[in-house]
Amino acid sequence: DGGITQSPKYLFxxxxxxxxxxxxxxxxxxxxxxxxxDPGQGLRLIYYxxxxxxxxxxxxxxxxxxxxxxxxxxxxxxxxxxxxPTAFYLCASTTLVSGWIAxxxxxxxxxxx
Amino acid sequence: KNEVEQSxxxxxxxxxxxxxxxxxxxxxISALHWLQQHPGGGIVSLFMLSSGKKKHGRLIATxxxxxxxxxxHITASHPRDSAxxxxxxxxxxxxxxxxIFGKGTKLSVKP
Numbered sequence: 001d002g003g004i005t006q007s008p009k010y011l012f013x014x015x016x017x018x019x020x021x022x023x024x025x026x027x028x029x030x031x032x033x034x035x036x037x038d039p040g041q042g043l044r045l046i047y048y049x050x051x052x053x054x055x056x057x058x059x060x061x062x063x064x065x066x067x068x069x070x071x072x073x074x075x076x077x078x079x080x081x082x083x084x085p086t087a088f089y090l091c092a093s094t095t096l097v098s099g100w101i102a103x104x105x106x107x108x109x110x111x112x113x
Numbered sequence: 114k115n116e117v118e119q120s121x122x123x124x125x126x127x128x129x130x131x132x133x134x135x136x137x138x139x140x141x142i143s144a145l146h147w148l149q150q151h152p153g154g155g156i157v158s159l160f161m162l163s164s165g166k167k168k169h170g171r172l173i174a175t176x177x178x179x180x181x182x183x184x185x186h187i188t189a190s191h192p193r194d195s196a197x198x199x200x201x202x203x204x205x206x207x208x209x210x211x212x213i214f215g216k217g218t219k220l221s222v223k224p
Binding site for chain 2 (some may be wrong): 033035040042043044047048058078086090093099100101102103104105106107109
């Protein structure tokens with residue numbers, strides 16, 4: 001079955017460490033997104049990529065980095081420069097062929113300890 | 114600035130009740146999505162609307178383009194409908210696939 005897989009589901013990180021969240025999709029979608037969700041707030045866009053080897057900053061890109069070396073994969077690195085990294089992170093993908101209907105992963109809950 | 118506003122923020126209902134969640138959006142939104150997020154965190158897309166009305170089972174979504182308003186209705190609500198419902202709009206100003214999200218409506222249906 002096609003879908004988006006995020007891993008891990010829960011992640012603990014010590015302050016000062018970088019950590020990479022995985023997002024893989026087998027839907028053949030061109031566009032992939034990373035969102036951050038905090039309690040009481042809507043999802044906010046961190047980075048997005050519309051094509052392999054290209055990506056754009058979203059509204060809250062500071063302290064994060066991404067890569068898009070393969071169509072299927074869009075990993076997000078939370079760097080030590082991110083001041084408040086504890087949050088729920090969601091990956092999504094979509095394509096014009098699907099009418100821009102977004103498919104979401106199950107999310108990764110990152111806690112800085 | 115593109116915005117999406119949802120109401121109410123929290124909603125408690127008794128099993129069997131008819132439920133309505135509202136969403137207003139600003140200029141620059143080309144289509145509206147209704148999403149469901151269960152306690153585990155994963156999100157499922159329920160509907161995408163650019164006009165009219167869509168129905169799937171007990172869920173009905175409507176959109177009024179002139180008033181920039183959309184509603185999600187749940188008929189004969191059930192405890193398993195308990196979730197956060199999120200309204201999101203496609204942003205015409207950026208990548209067409211980019212979504213602008215409302216803050217969500219937390220629905221709790223009591224047996």
